[in-house]
Amino acid sequence: MMKRRMVWLFVVTVAVGGCEQLSPEMQLIHDAANALGGVEAVEAVATLRVEGSGNNFRLGQNRTPDAALPRAAVESYTVEADLRNHRMRWEIASANFAGRVNAAVTAMDGDVAFNVGQDGARRAAATVARERHTEYYHHPLTLLQVALTAGEEGAAATVGNLRQESGQDVVDIITPDGSELTLHVDSESRQVVRIASPGYHSNLGDVETATTFRDYAAAGGLMLPGAITRTIDRQPVTFLRVTHTIDADLGDLAAPADVATAPEPGPPAANVTDEELADGVWLLAGQSHHSVLVELAEQAVLVEAPQHDTRTLAAIARARELVPDKPLSHVVNTHHHFDHSGGVRAAVAEGLTVVTHETNRALFEELTSRTHTLVADHLAQQPAELMLETVAGDDTLELGEGRGTMQIFRMGDNPHADGALVVYLPAERMLIQADMFIPGIGGEFADTAAALLQSIEDRNLRVERVVPIHGAVMALSDLEEAVEEAGN
Numbered sequence: 502m503m504k505r506r507m508v509w510l511f512v513v514t515v516a517v518g519g520c521e522q523l524s525p526e527m528q529l530i531h532d533a534a535n536a537l538g539g540v541e542a543v544e545a546v547a548t549l550r551v552e553g554s555g556n557n558f559r560l561g562q563n564r565t566p567d568a569a570l571p572r573a574a575v576e577s578y579t580v581e582a583d584l585r586n587h588r589m590r591w592e593i594a595s596a597n598f599a600g601r602v603n604a605a606v607t608a609m610d611g612d613v614a615f616n617v618g619q620d621g622a623r624r625a626a627a628t629v630a631r632e633r634h635t636e637y638y639h640h641p642l643t644l645l646q647v648a649l650t651a652g653e654e655g656a657a658a659t660v661g662n663l664r665q666e667s668g669q670d671v672v673d674i675i676t677p678d679g680s681e682l683t684l685h686v687d688s689e690s691r692q693v694v695r696i697a698s699p700g701y702h703s704n705l706g707d708v709e710t711a712t713t714f715r716d717y718a719a720a721g722g723l724m725l726p727g728a729i730t731r732t733i734d735r736q737p738v739t740f741l742r743v744t745h746t747i748d749a750d751l752g753d754l755a756a757p758a759d760v761a762t763a764p765e766p767g768p769p770a771a772n773v774t775d776e777e778l779a780d781g782v783w784l785l786a787g788q789s790h791h792s793v794l795v796e797l798a799e800q801a802v803l804v805e806a807p808q809h810d811t812r813t814l815a816a817i818a819r820a821r822e823l824v825p826d827k828p829l830s831h832v833v834n835t836h837h838h839f840d841h842s843g844g845v846r847a848a849v850a851e852g853l854t855v856v857t858h859e860t861n862r863a864l865f866e867e868l869t870s871r872t873h874t875l876v877a878d879h880l881a882q883q884p885a886e887l888m889l890e891t892v893a894g895d896d897t898l899e900l901g902e903g904r905g906t907m908q909i910f911r912m913g914d915n916p917h918a919d920g921a922l923v924v925y926l927p928a929e930r931m932l933i934q935a936d937m938f939i940p941g942i943g944g945e946f947a948d949t950a951a952a953l954l955q956s957i958e959d960r961n962l963r964v965e966r967v968v969p970i971h972g973a974v975m976a977l978s979d980l981e982e983a984v985e986e987a988g989n
């Protein structure tokens with residue numbers, strides 16, 4: 502009897518005295534924290550600065566839908582996190598499509614997301630704040646620190662669904678602010694190798710956003726990753742070499758008072774202007790991406806469904822106002838780049854037949870069949886079948902008949918996009934083009950301008966005006982001069 506009681510007491514002592522009674526899920530969190538330098542060391546981190554440089558890989562801007570993504574330098578990348586107050590600030594200088602470096606400062610302070618520009622800080626939309634909440638946890642330190650709170654009283658994370666996937670131990674984590682993340686820990690080293698979360702991309706719909714970590718090295722008494730790769734649906738979109746500073750004085754990352762109290766802005770509005778360029782031809786401009794409306798004998802046709810639902814639906818509405826007595830039958834997509842095809846789903850929902858080069862068929866079939874559940878876009882709300890008419894090879898597709906026709910064909914060889922279509926209006930002597938002639942941009946656009954002029958000459962087109970999806974209407978002589986100046 503006596504002996505038995507002593508054994509019982511001994512067992513109780515072990516259970517209470519050692520914190521060894523962790524669930525398998527929390528054991529994994531503790532193992533991963535120990536691989537970074539210890540549970541207490543992870544819990545003690547108050548601020549984090551990550552600095553580096555690398556490359557972006559521009560999703561949806563490749564030469565064909567299957568080609569490698571074009572690379573653009575990330576000249577500098579600094580992320581600062583205040584882990585005590587749930588604040589983060591990103592300062593990233595990266596090259597744009599024309600090779601010019603733009604710096605952007607974005608931030609999050611609790612539920613307030615804001616962007617800092619030359620004219621001060623401005624509050625960003627609630628959807629942006631939610632994205633940045635999740636983004637905050639795409640780092641081993643921030644995620645493990647919150648995961649270690651699981652099981653505590655009050656606002657705590659939950660950790661569950663332990664499983665094995667290709668040599669990694671994986672758990673799902675829900676943070677107190679509702680972000681859902683999946684943590685992958687290497688089965689041998691116990692280092693965090695991957696953090697993933699569900700995300701939304703306006704072209705691709707529901708995606709998996711993931712960050713992978715490697716080349717761990719000592720930093721500030723911890724072991725932290727030296728290389729970070731961001732993927733969207735497993736496609737790398739950013740690669741960075743980074744260094745870490747722990748508990749540096751970051752100053753105050755709080756949102757300015759006027760920003761924190763400003764109302765959350767709603768979704769951006771579309772500003773669609775219309776200018777009649779010729780009888781029955783309108784330029785629908787007003788912002789960065791235009792469309793062109795062409796009235797034919799029996800129908801009207803829109804050239805380009807750009808950017809996103811908001812822009813394209815406004816352009817479609819304006820087109821129907823301008824030509825109320827004929828059906829808006831087709832939308833011509835100039836090329837597959839995401840900023841030029843971002844409204845194709847909306848156009849499909851509106852019953853328009855999509856014209857594109859055959860190069861893009863598989864992509865457009867995929868884009869119109871993907872799920873958009875995190876954000877239900879127009880096609881998700883109003884499902885419709887994709888009606889596609891493709892231009893084969895160097896063939897000419899003609900819409901309309903008689904004097905008012907439009908001829909649609911592929912641009913000649915150019916560095917921007919294979920299968921880029923241009924639209925020729927023989928009666929109006931106009932050529933509608935996107936991204937082939939953008940005066941003053943430089944870079945590859947000198948070569949696209951030369952290719953455009955070559956296509957006009959090869960096909961013996963009697964072009965007088967070049968009507969752009971970006972910028973102002975130009976005369977053919979402007980194109981000729983630009984090509985001559987560039988020395989092509």
Ligand SMILES: [Zn+2]
Nearest residue numbers: 836838918936
């Ligand atoms: Zn483009």
